[in-house]
Amino acid sequence: MTESVQHIDTLARRGIMFILSSPSGAGKTTISRMLLAADDQIKLSVSATTRPPRPGEEDGVHYHFVDDAAFDRMIEEDDFYEWAHVFNYRYGTPKGHIRSGLKDGQDVLFDIDWQGTQQLFQKDQQDVVRVFILPPSIAALQRRLENRATDSGDVIESRMDRARSEISHWDAYDYVVINDDVDECFAKVRDILAAERMKRQRQTGLIPFVRELMG
Ligand SMILES: Nc1ncnc2c1ncn2[C@@H]1O[C@H](COP(=O)(O)OP(=O)(O)OP(=O)(O)O)[C@@H](O)[C@H]1O
Numbered sequence: 001m002t003e004s005v006q007h008i009d010t011l012a013r014r015g016i017m018f019i020l021s022s023p024s025g026a027g028k029t030t031i032s033r034m035l036l037a038a039d040d041q042i043k044l045s046v047s048a049t050t051r052p053p054r055p056g057e058e059d060g061v062h063y064h065f066v067d068d069a070a071f072d073r074m075i076e077e078d079d080f081y082e083w084a085h086v087f088n089y090r091y092g093t094p095k096g097h098i099r100s101g102l103k104d105g106q107d108v109l110f111d112i113d114w115q116g117t118q119q120l121f122q123k124d125q126q127d128v129v130r131v132f133i134l135p136p137s138i139a140a141l142q143r144r145l146e147n148r149a150t151d152s153g154d155v156i157e158s159r160m161d162r163a164r165s166e167i168s169h170w171d172a173y174d175y176v177v178i179n180d181d182v183d184e185c186f187a188k189v190r191d192i193l194a195a196e197r198m199k200r201q202r203q204t205g206l207i208p209f210v211r212e213l214m215g
């Protein structure tokens, strides 16, 4: 009994490129952090950005904070999976070891915008799962940006100006979750990840397992 359960638990599978996008302030960073704290099978893809750090953000943990020259160099050296202009800065996903990790069953979490999502999806449809987070209302979105108190009034205004155009990309995602109550939203995102892990195509260990079952 115990022996077969252990066997099932260790079935090999491909990792997932799990993308969370949303208009600024809807809560994707909050949900990402909850997921990373609760699940040790998923790790964050740490983006490079030319944006200056916010209070409390650490280089190499939340972002790799680089200047324009370093970002240009990374582009020239083909270091990015994808990159985009967002809110007057540049943001990019370093290639790192993502592809080899996927083969070993490593899930990777991406907190990126719709442009990056499109680029990753074009490169790797089978491994990408796209989740879009919506705020319960535009007023709540504004309140969240104001309460977060990490950006100036001007920056908040420009993020609010872009919110509607960001939201217009909702239908390019596999799942859409409204973040009203943060715990409920987190539970839904976690369920999506759990279900996606169980997809037959991802469970590469199933073929030998079923062969063995069938003798
Ligand atoms: N369900 C919620 N109810 C109330 N406040 C929330 C909820 N979810 C997140 N917040 C708060 O809203 C603020 C914005 O959240 P967060 O930074 O996660 O948004 P974001 O989508 O990552 O924004 P950005 O794209 O600007 O980084 C934070 O202060 C966070 O604590």
Ligand SMILES: Nc1nc2c(ncn2[C@@H]2O[C@H](COP(=O)(O)O)[C@@H](O)[C@H]2O)c(=O)[nH]1
Pocket (backbone or CB within 6 Å): 021, 022, 023, 024, 047, 048, 051, 082, 083, 084, 086, 087, 091, 092, 093, 111, 112, 113, 114, 115, 116, 117
């Ligand atoms: N295309 C990419 N978008 C990214 C990446 N890293 C973050 N982002 C998105 O930028 C905005 C703003 O982020 P903030 O931290 O300044 O609030 C947000 O939508 C992020 O999801 C990336 O590597 N590529």
